[in-house]
Structure formats: structure tokens, C-alpha cells
Amino acid sequence: MAELRTEMKLFFRYAFNTALAAGFVTAMVLLLPGIFGIRPYVVYSGSMEPGIPTGAVVFSREEDFSPKEGDIITFRVNDTVVTHRVIENRNGICTTKGDANKTADPVSVEQSQIIGRVVFCLPYLGYVIHFLRARIPFTAVVIAACLAVIADLAYTPNKENKEIAGRN
Numbered sequence: 001m002a003e004l005r006t007e008m009k010l011f012f013r014y015a016f017n018t019a020l021a022a023g024f025v026t027a028m029v030l031l032l033p034g035i036f037g038i039r040p041y042v043v044y045s046g047s048m049e050p051g052i053p054t055g056a057v058v059f060s061r062e063e064d065f066s067p068k069e070g071d072i073i074t075f076r077v078n079d080t081v082v083t084h085r086v087i088e089n090r091n092g093i094c095t096t097k098g099d100a101n102k103t104a105d106p107v108s109v110e111q112s113q114i115i116g117r118v119v120f121c122l123p124y125l126g127y128v129i130h131f132l133r134a135r136i137p138f139t140a141v142v143i144a145a146c147l148a149v150i151a152d153l154a155y156t157p158n159k160e161n162k163e164i165a166g167r168n
Contacts (some may be wrong), residue, residue: 016148019141026128030057037062038119041074041081042126047098048072048083052118057125058083060116067094072118075109083118 030040038059046054052072060074060083067073067086073096074083084096087104094109131137 012148016145019145019148026125029122029125030129033059033119037116039116040129041083041115042129043083043121044126045098047100048085049100051099052083052121053123055126055130056121056123057129058118058121061119062116065117066092066111067114067117073109074115074118075113076115077107077109077113081115 033040038061040057040059043052043054043056043058052058058072058074067089069086069088071086072083073086073094074081075096076082082096082105084098084105086094087097088095092111094114095104096109097104132141
């Protein structure tokens with residue numbers, strides 16, 4: 001029975017540490033570029049496939065620049081953030097198009113709407129971000145982490161508990 005407790009303790013400890021490490025790495029990937037003026041944006045459509053797949057996270061450097069033909073930019077259209085390729089720039093007014101789209105976007109992009117130029121993207125990370133933003137999955141993750149800690153404490157053998165408490 002003691003062997004089973006030890007195995008359960010190790011399982012919960014490894015599961016908890018793995019989840020903690022994954023959360024830390026994800027946070028660093030999303031927050032560290034911010035030091036350099038780079039912000040992440042989740043891609044929700046397939047308009048830029050295959051280069052930027054649905055569910056990817058694009059990292060755009062927020063800067064003032066004059067986009068050239070071929071640049072991939074992130075810009076605002078009303079309340080929506082869009083990432084498309086510049087196919088023409090005339091006097092600061094850009095015509096954009098998704099790589100998978102057959103026609104150019106119907107609305108031109110002014111310089112004031114441009115957030116920045118895409119520096120790089122990470123495929124599939126957007127699915128993780130979307131999952132963690134929902135309330136129910138977030139609550140489930142928090143509960144699972146709490147249960148892992150409680151299980152870790154519950155499966156600690158009595159000898160260790162006595163040593164921690166200072167009793168022999």
C-alpha cells in the first residue's frame with residue numbers, strides 16, 4: 001500500500017509540475033516579446049493560409065512605418081484586428097489581401113489603422129489561448145491544480161509529515 005501511495009504522489013507531483021511549467025513557458029512566450037514592442041494576436045480565420053494557419057499567434061512589432069508591397073501587417077478595422085499582406089501602398093493608403101483570398105480586401109487601410117508589421121508567428125498557440133480565455137476551462141484548470149496539491153499533501157507518508165512538524 002505504501003508503494004501505491006508513493007507512486008500516486010510522484011504522479012501528482014509530475015502532473016502538477018508539468019502543468020506549471022507549461023503555463024510558465026506559455027506566459028513567457030506571450031509576455032517576453034512585449035519588452036521589445038511586439039504584441040501577440042490570435043488568428044481566427046484561414047485568410048492567410050498556408051503561411052499563417054488558423055489558430056496561430058502572430059507577433060506584430062508596434063511601430064510607425066510605411067508598409068511596402070509584400071509586408072504582412074496587423075491593422076484595425078472598426079473593432080476587429082486583421083492580419084493581411086499589403087499588395088499596394090499609395091500615399092499611405094494600403095490595399096491588403098489575405099493570401100488565401102482571391103480578391104483584395106474591400107476597404108483600404110490608412111496609416112492610422114496599422115498596428116504593426118508581423119515579425120513571426122507560432123502555429124496552434126492561439127487554440128491554447130482561446131481555450132484558457134473561456135471561464136469553464138479556466139476554472140477546471142484551477143480546480144485540477146488545487147486537487148493536485150491536495151493529493152500531493154494527502155499522499156505524503158506519515159514519517160515525512162512528522163519530520164516536517166518537528167516530531168520524531
